[in-house]
Amino acid sequence: MSEIVYLDTSAVLRAVLERGLSPDVEGQLADARFLVTSRLALVESARAFARLRSEGLPESQLTEAAQEAESIWVRCTLWELTPAVCDLAQAIQPAQPLRTLDAIHLATWLLARRRLGADVALVTSDLRLEAAARRV
Numbered sequence: 001m002s003e004i005v006y007l008d009t010s011a012v013l014r015a016v017l018e019r020g021l022s023p024d025v026e027g028q029l030a031d032a033r034f035l036v037t038s039r040l041a042l043v044e045s046a047r048a049f050a051r052l053r054s055e056g057l058p059e060s061q062l063t064e065a066a067q068e069a070e071s072i073w074v075r076c077t078l079w080e081l082t083p084a085v086c087d088l089a090q091a092i093q094p095a096q097p098l099r100t101l102d103a104i105h106l107a108t109w110l111l112a113r114r115r116l117g118a119d120v121a122l123v124t125s126d127l128r129l130e131a132a133a134r135r136v
Contacts, residue, residue: 002121005032009044094132
């Protein structure tokens, strides 16, 4: 396991909404000495909870999940959406197309690896993002 972990929004939301923290995500969080994410993750997380609230999910479930997500986000060092992140997100050419927000996460993870070392693990439950990360 890596000591430095980049958390994608999808992994955290899936873990807290579907089944509690999965053993895999929980293990990676426990072993990490340093957690990193994009500020984008906070926006995505808040919007996901707002959307689920409007779709009628039980408030008690959403409140608990939001608190669990927040307890993870506060442990993370936030990387801002800088011109360097945006420029790299525009230029990345993975083998398969990425959605805009996934390209921003991929670019942020790549920049984190450049600054913090190549052993920064990407934790995601987005299969396209995971595949793209393996190919860049």
